Amino acid sequence: MSMKIEKIVGPAIPLRGDDIDTDRIIPARFLRCVTFDTLGPHAFEDDRKQDPDHVFNQEKFQNAEVLFAGNNFGCGSSREHAPQSLQKWGIKAVVGLSFAEIFFGNCNAMGIPCAKVTPEDLETLYKVAESDPTVEFTVDVDTLTVSWNGGRVNAEIPAGVRDTFLQGTWNATAVLQQAEGDIQAVANALPYINNFQ
Amino acid sequence: MGKTLLDKVWEKHTVRELPSGQSQLFIGLHLIHEVTSPQAFAMLKELNLPVKFPNRTFATMDHIIPTQSQARPLVDSLAEEMVVALTESCKEHNITLYDLESKQQGVVHIIGPEKGLTQPGMTIACGDSHTSTHGAFGAIAFGIGTSNIRDVLATGCLAMSKPKVRQVRVEGELKPGVYAKDVALYIIHKLGVKGGVGYAYEYAGSTFENMTMEERLTVCNMSIEGGARCGYINPDQVTFDYLKGREMVPEGEAFERAVEYWKSNASDDDAEFDDVVVYNAQDIEPMVTWGINPAQSSPVSGHVPNPENLEGAEQTSVAEALEYMQLSGDQDIKGIPLDVTFIGSCTNGRLSDLRIAAEIAKGRKVAENVQAIVVPGSMEVARQAVAEGLDKVFKEAGFEWRLAGCSMCLAMNPDKLQGDQMCASSSNRNFKGRQGSPTGRTLLMSPAMVAASSIAGKVADVRELD
Numbered sequence: 190m191s192m193k194i195e196k197i198v199g200p201a202i203p204l205r206g207d208d209i210d211t212d213r214i215i216p217a218r219f220l221r222c223v224t225f226d227t228l229g230p231h232a233f234e235d236d237r238k239q240d241p242d243h244v245f246n247q248e249k250f251q252n253a254e255v256l257f258a259g260n261n262f263g264c265g266s267s268r269e270h271a272p273q274s275l276q277k278w279g280i281k282a283v284v285g286l287s288f289a290e291i292f293f294g295n296c297n298a299m300g301i302p303c304a305k306v307t308p309e310d311l312e313t314l315y316k317v318a319e320s321d322p323t324v325e326f327t328v329d330v331d332t333l334t335v336s337w338n339g340g341r342v343n344a345e346i347p348a349g350v351r352d353t354f355l356q357g358t359w360n361a362t363a364v365l366q367q368a369e370g371d372i373q374a375v376a377n378a379l380p381y382i383n384n385f386q
Numbered sequence: 387m388g389k390t391l392l393d394k395v396w397e398k399h400t401v402r403e404l405p406s407g408q409s410q411l412f413i414g415l416h417l418i419h420e421v422t423s424p425q426a427f428a429m430l431k432e433l434n435l436p437v438k439f440p441n442r443t444f445a446t447m448d449h450i451i452p453t454q455s456q457a458r459p460l461v462d463s464l465a466e467e468m469v470v471a472l473t474e475s476c477k478e479h480n481i482t483l484y485d486l487e488s489k490q491q492g493v494v495h496i497i498g499p500e501k502g503l504t505q506p507g508m509t510i511a512c513g514d515s516h517t518s519t520h521g522a523f524g525a526i527a528f529g530i531g532t533s534n535i536r537d538v539l540a541t542g543c544l545a546m547s548k549p550k551v552r553q554v555r556v557e558g559e560l561k562p563g564v565y566a567k568d569v570a571l572y573i574i575h576k577l578g579v580k581g582g583v584g585y586a587y588e589y590a591g592s593t594f595e596n597m598t599m600e601e602r603l604t605v606c607n608m609s610i611e612g613g614a615r616c617g618y619i620n621p622d623q624v625t626f627d628y629l630k631g632r633e634m635v636p637e638g639e640a641f642e643r644a645v646e647y648w649k650s651n652a653s654d655d656d657a658e659f660d661d662v663v664v665y666n667a668q669d670i671e672p673m674v675t676w677g678i679n680p681a682q683s684s685p686v687s688g689h690v691p692n693p694e695n696l697e698g699a700e701q702t703s704v705a706e707a708l709e710y711m712q713l714s715g716d717q718d719i720k721g722i723p724l725d726v727t728f729i730g731s732c733t734n735g736r737l738s739d740l741r742i743a744a745e746i747a748k749g750r751k752v753a754e755n756v757q758a759i760v761v762p763g764s765m766e767v768a769r770q771a772v773a774e775g776l777d778k779v780f781k782e783a784g785f786e787w788r789l790a791g792c793s794m795c796l797a798m799n800p801d802k803l804q805g806d807q808m809c810a811s812s813s814n815r816n817f818k819g820r821q822g823s824p825t826g827r828t829l830l831m832s833p834a835m836v837a838a839s840s841i842a843g844k845v846a847d848v849r850e851l852d
């Protein structure tokens with residue numbers, strides 16, 4: 190069993206823009222590694238170099254634990270290096286308009302809740318974080334809300350995925366293993382497994 | 387009500403419904419490579435677990451492999467370390483590895499079909515998003531991340547939510563100079579880069595039925611660029627003819643049994659889809675991307691959009707793209723100057739792609755301002771190309787003929803753009819920095835268009851080459 194994840198509390202970093210792909214989150218040259226441990230400092234490295242004002246460069250956001258993002262966040266490559274670099278950087282939850290599916294699946298498997306909010310609510314969240322980087326946000330997986338001192342918006346996480354956080358089954362290996370006998374039975378019933386002999 | 391191929395394959399591979407509502411799906415073929423699996427093997431070691439189905443797992447090395455010299459140890463010591471890690475893991479767990487020494491190495495999505503590993507009705511997973519390629523055979527194939535790779539290694543299964551199915555139908559004959567890549571870029575242009583989120587794409591209609599397997603692979607490869615979780619084409623005689631005689635495909639009576647099984651997985655005539663879109667092949671022209679995602683494209687005869695004519699989010703994203711690409715609104719696509727051209731990748735690095743490009747290169751010369759590179763998708767593709775003399779054609783025309791690998795598709799090896807070079811590429815992604823330089827620029831197009839543009843030294847229309 191993995192750890193139960195009910196809520197994440199912490200300051201947020203407001204990253205504006207749609208279709209931010211995994212090549213931008215972690216450029217391919219940093220994939221030359223056999224562990225994920227060293228990826229944190231390289232999150233958004235190329236974007237940061239080209240834009241000194243990039244939010245990930247700004248001192249005031251360095252303690253952030255929640256990432257606010259736009260539409261189709263994490264599109265592109267399946268590289269888990271992308272959410273791994275964010276996690277190593279300090280991010281524990283992502284709140285955005287929508288997520289690319291493989292990225293979403295990777296985050297789920299790593300215990301990073303990705304919650305969707307409406308465009309109006311995201312704008313509110315962006316503004317609160319931008320005007321005061323010390324504000325603590327609570328991403329509540331149970332009540333499906335994002336709240337802060339005086340404010341609260343609804344968030345959306347698909348029911349099944351939400352359950353895996355609440356029950357501590359997001360690391361699927363142990364859960365999948367439980368069906369040991371059934372796995373073998375399904376495999377045996379597939380004619381291609383024995384090359385149609 | 388009839389069933390789709392996805393319904394049938396999903397049903398046969400479902401071990402159980404998980405408490406989360408997801409399905410526990412058995413994965414019939416697991417392909418691995420050097421970049422995304424070493425960490426998964428490390429996780430396995432931590433859990434003290436063996437690989438559950440080593441004989442359903444196949445490995446190769448492609449992403450990090452240099453294309454000028456593949457002598458070991460590799461010059462890049464980090465690359466060497468990754469290659470060694472994969473080799474050791476495969477040895478330890480009895481996994482078949484197509485490495486450099488085997489002379490069978492290549493891009494993972496090229497060698498799966500080439501060896502006959504990829505077959506209709508399978509579930510396939512691989513730690514690379516373009517795993518959707520294998521759907522061309524009527525398989526359900528997912529790109530996954532490293533934690534998921536750990537799950538498949540340890541249990542042979544994935545926890546997955548079943549996608550909806552959108553039938554993407556294209557009818558009619560393609561016009562001369564229009565290729566599978568153009569069809570893929572056209573569909574993504576129409577439906578957008580996130581149009582496919584939540585869906586599997588079933589490609590149907592006479593245009594796909596008339597395609598060769600290699601063309602179908604190109605189309606399914608690009609499914610992920612449209613946001614779809616996977617894409618597939620129902621298996622038919624073209625599929626079976628391609629598979630017959632390949633190394634991992636059964637022979638004789640077993641082959642007949644296989645064909646029956648493969649056929650039984652195709653979508654029923656009365657299958658219902660969650661959505662259907664229909665396009666006309668005659669409307670499709672050679673496509674070129676001008677932006678920083680694969681939906682930002684135009685027919686080659688067209689021009690770059692002008693942000694001034696757009697509003698809201700679209701205006702912002704087009705303006706951002708044009709700034710990065712150093713292109714101006716209303717600029718003609720044709721004539722955009724180039725520095726580098728690249729023919730290769732799992733999208734367009736197969737023999738038929740090289741043949742088409744060579745035909746255009748034959749008797750012509752690459753423009754002086756352009757460095758043109760051809761990277762075969764696998765050692766086998768390279769062997770066949772050499773047997774046909776394609777390497778000579780390319781070299782005589784001034785293209786560099788390289789060794790097999792992913793190369794400038796993602797530029798993890800030494801093949802990289804420098805500074806803000808502009809590259810016409812037959813690969814699949816034009817993201818910022820994708821081809822190795824943080825400011826490098828990529829224009830996606832078919833291999834035929836890349837070849838024609840290499841000769842012209844700027845974006846050219848392959849139909850107008852003299």
Ligand code: SF4
Nearest residue numbers: 516731732792795796
């Ligand atoms: S050629 Fe490109 S897309 Fe294909 S497997 Fe290699 S890196 Fe991935």
